[in-house]
Amino acid sequence: MIYLVGTTGFPNYGDELIAAAWLRYLAEAAPDTDVWLDCPSPGPAGVLLGGIHPRARFTDTFWRLCWEAPGDGPWETAAWVRRAMHHPGMACRWVAGIELAARARIVHVIGGGYVNRIWPKHYGLLAAAVGAVERSGGRAVMTGQGLSPAAADAAPLVRELAARFELADVRDEPSERLLGDVTATGRTGDDLFLGIGPHLYRRPEDELPEVVLCLQSDLLEIPRPALASFVTGTMRAWGVTGDRIGIVEGIPGVDRAIYDLVEPYLPGMRFYPFSDIWANGLPAGPEQVWLSTRFHPHMLAAAARASGVAVPVNPDYYATKHRSLTGAGSGWTLAEPPAVPERPAGGGFDPAALASLREGKAALALKIYS
Template identity: 30%
Template sequence: MKINLIGAVGGGNFGDEFILNSCITEYSKMNRATIFVSGFNDGLILKNNCAVITEKTNFFQVMMNLKKETAGGLYLSFEQIAASFESLETFDLIHFIGGGYINSLWPNNYALLAIAYMYAKLHEIPIYATGLGLYPFVEDEKLQDLFESLSVIDVRDKESKYFIPTASYTGDDALLEFYNIEQLSRIEDVPSLIISLQSHLFDGALQMKNLLSDDFFALLRKKKLKKIIIIEAAPEDNIAIPRELYNHALNYGLEIEFCSGSELIKNGLPLNKKSFVVSSRYHINLLYSMLGIAGIAVYGNDYYKNKHESIIDMGGGWEVINQENIKNALYSWLSFNDYEDMDKSKMESIASAKKSLFSNIIDNTPTMSTKNMSLEGALAIVNEYIVK
């Protein structure tokens, strides 16, 4: 069976690459499964030398090629889109894996979904979408009809469920690893403060400079934390640590370690049950919550606020704070150690629903869609959104 997994992969984002690896693991349980991957870049991060194919597979590339044909305001025809499929393999199913890439922040991905839907309809194969974050969304009845015409539409947060009420709601696809999460970590001998801040949301370097002061180092030492681990969960998170600051931390008995998203995929998340995490990255929050590690979730806009709050809905216990309050929140934890525990039973329940959904997909027995958008309807979506 030839399976095409489509996702926001290849760009070095830890969360999206983690989802990809989780879905590959599930599909690898099938007999004679050949896995193809469509991503917006070729830099896939795969663990355990996973065997996937990226040639003659990429719907992102199909969309970009079609977009060139719209120069000068020209509309795409059904024949042009059908002809674009000739460069692809013939797949047995298409699966849009989870993530927050099909929404009004990147509206041309609505066209991506419609293009893949047209391929599925022409070849009479199922098309699945799981763990999607559709917020913020465009209030467009055509888009709702498209989502509801997929063989499966599954979302990860309440706002997305509000947009598509008929969707199943089994949380993020990373929950596939709920029962395996400790095997995807590496044990640290000493507890650490783990920091993962996105510098494109706010001035992460300035936040770091404000945090890493003498008073802060003294509190960390009093808390018996021995290390600061800075996680680069995506390439744009890279925050330089001046050598003098690194040496200053050593004077307090604190080592500063840097860890990339690629290292997390290949070697596992650094784990000590007494560590504490401060992160603006959604999947750092989710995975450490799955591990039962305390932390603070930081947001810089409503998109990330919704994402972090959705983890609370899944059973997470981290406080969700605006980026302006990072220092006060951390000092509060260092001084009083007040944080909510994770609701393990709630997270286990939703993880079980996620596993069940994937089992039904793999067995080809999911609850099918109730709508059936026409090729003409999908074409209208492509022409409206491919240029946005």
């Protein structure tokens, strides 16, 4: 049995795509193996991702243990969760789930930026993975992890847990630095590089907007009106009217809030809800210009050769994420609101650079599942 751990089902566009990429990979590499995905919202995840792998099922045991753990800090959570994996009676409502995980051949904490200071209880996920393989004799691996910014005093804990993983792969330089001299550490970038392909985009014959926006309203360190002002000012400086703009939604509802603020001043914009881009693909392609606060739209639009500007709305979190892509060759620039950025024209990823990133992630997957 393969036991995946991820933050799917909320839903969040990038998180769902990462899980879909691994399920799709395993449908080819291990179609006859039972695959469980442990995530915070297994019901919605099952609806969105069910059927990708013929033997995939969904649960939330590790997440329940993290939420149940007394205290809010990383050390307290990790210690309690790891003990509960060995003594399931401590968490009697989830004994069946603990016993299931403790039979896993591979426990794989898939990529994303969900184990860090913003969500300190999530350090318990690493402890749960360690506890599971301590019982099963299996292997624990983590891939594409964004561990920065680390919670206060959590670095030694992360290194201690990571040292018990057979493989600890991260997506950015600060996360790699955090792990220090853990011998199994690697940095192949975000896990979505495994799954980038034509199936994620609109059909070639579909008409695409000239300019595309992706604007979140969560995790902001600037007020929402300030972000709205920055966006409308940038569009005016670029000479772009609303009828030439599309706006995509990464998290349903959350990414509509800024649209509702700016739409009266940029009338005619086309709104692409999450449900639309999940079903029909991202409206991204060459010759476009993007402005995105979110990370995975940056990645996918740049992979489609679109030019763009990334807007890090949280310097400790999103700036690291976006810089991991610009450093890898996305060709995008970083904005510093309220300053209006120049309209970019450099295109996205060079095809050779993108191919290298995809090959690196594919080689990592083969190393885990061969």
